Amino acid sequence: MNPDVAADIKDLSTTLEGIESVMGLDELRAKIAELEAEAAKPNLWDDVEYAQKISSQLVHRQAELRKITDLRQRVEDLEVLYELSEDEGDQAGLDEADGERKRLKKELDALEVRTLLSGDYDEREAVVTVRAEAGGIDAADFAEMLMRMYVRWAERHEYPVEVYDTSYAEEAGVKQATFRINAPYAYGTLSVEQGTHRLVRISPFDNQGRRQTSFAGVEVLPVVEETDHVEIPEKDIRVDVFRSSGPGGQSVNTTDSAVRITHAPTGIVVSCQNEKSQLQNKAAALRVLQSKLLARKKEEERAELNALKDSGSSWGNQMRSYVLHPYQMVKDLRTEFEVGNPDAVLDGQIDGFLEAGIRWRRQQDG
The missing domain is CATH 1.20.58.410 (Release factor)
Known part of the structure; x- marks a missing residue:
């Protein structure tokens, strides 16, 4: 040989x-x-x-x-x-x-x-929130594109996806969407996606065909388990019920089954409208709230221990650009990993970005 x-x-x-x-x-x-x-x-x-x-x-x-x-x-x-x-x-x-x-x-x-995923919560399932940021209708459209990207990624790997809440924008796209990916290590794998994503393209919503830059934020949280002891006293929350709505504001439910929970001590607001009953929606919203509180607790602990050094993964840090015009390129700004086929990336082919991000994070953690 x-x-x-x-x-x-x-x-x-x-x-x-x-x-x-x-x-x-x-x-x-x-x-x-x-x-x-x-x-x-x-x-x-x-x-x-x-x-x-x-x-x-x-x-x-x-x-x-x-x-x-x-x-x-x-x-x-x-x-x-x-x-x-x-x-x-x-x-x-x-x-x-x-x-x-x-x-x-x-x-x-x-x-x-x-094998590089050895963090406290890396082996957990993931709760992902995608939110439109600067850029108006284009940002809402971009947020929906990113949601579809992650759902398609999950489908490619045969991971079940559970949509908790979708807040549709007036003209197109979504203001915010929260969904859960049910697979071991989904949190550790997708946590490198957290931050601000940037889209550059000729806006399909601009009748003069001008180039538009828009932004969407991605937040990734670990699913809370019973062993985490995230207790939420009833006195700390306000529960509001409302009627579920679909694209364009139309009602998709004839009863007030959607639930919005406000956590008074932190001001965190979560909602769920995709389950059949008010009870199911409340339970799902509480799970999301627990995940957010667990993430906040973890951040506070890290801040006390290490003054929370910036590793480039916090909500709000720009981490990837999707350029559709004047050339075609998706590039991660931390790892320098890039792909010249945005359509494939937006159709869920993001494993290369995930692998590069995980290796990069491991190097940062030293």
Whole structure:
């Protein structure tokens, strides 16, 4: 076998060994067994929300184990494929092996990024809020484009998405939207998206066809779990109910089932209008409020310990530009990672940006 190819295969195997070690295959198998036992309980679906959580965790952890064992088999098969092709003088077989080697390297690089997610809440699911900022109707349209981008990203990975609240703008787009991505490590992965995103294009809403710059903000929070002890006394909140509305302000509900919760001590306001009942909407809104309070508590703790050094990930810091005119480019301003196909990025192909962001953050944390 070509010495360079042999060395490359050895590197692939070593990289995979590192991933297997960090991800802890024995612990992963034990967790799957635990979840399977829980999922087999006859009364599991008495609590639908808990049952869905167990089912989701089981599916994703089984997929993780399957992916790692499949990669191990492919690395081992690769060496055999090269040897057989060389022995038989099969050029087509060698070309196929070269292609598989490139695919394996790309997949292992992406999986290796997961091992960099070791923060307190990185393995949690994520609550994402996208908000229109400066730029009027173009900003609202851009916010909706970003929401679709994250939903498409989740769909590409087969991650369930649960929309909590959508506040539509008058003419087009959204003022603000909050949704949850139900997948392990969704928070750690998407937290590098937090900040201000900038769009430059010829405005479709300007009858003179002028170039417009608009901005949208992205906030990413970890989903709160029972162990977090984020208690919210009833006296600290005001609950208002209202009628759900759709695009253009039209009513989509005949009852006042939408819920808005105001947290008096902090002034934080959250709302939910996408569930069927007022009770469900209140429960969902409380979960979002808990996530926001948990994030605030974490920030305060970090500030006390470290005077909160600026790592470029806070809400409000400009972190990515999407240029559609006069040229086509999406560029991350922190990592310098860029792609010349904005349509693909806005259709959810953002894994390259996520991987670069996670590696960059790890370097910043030193």
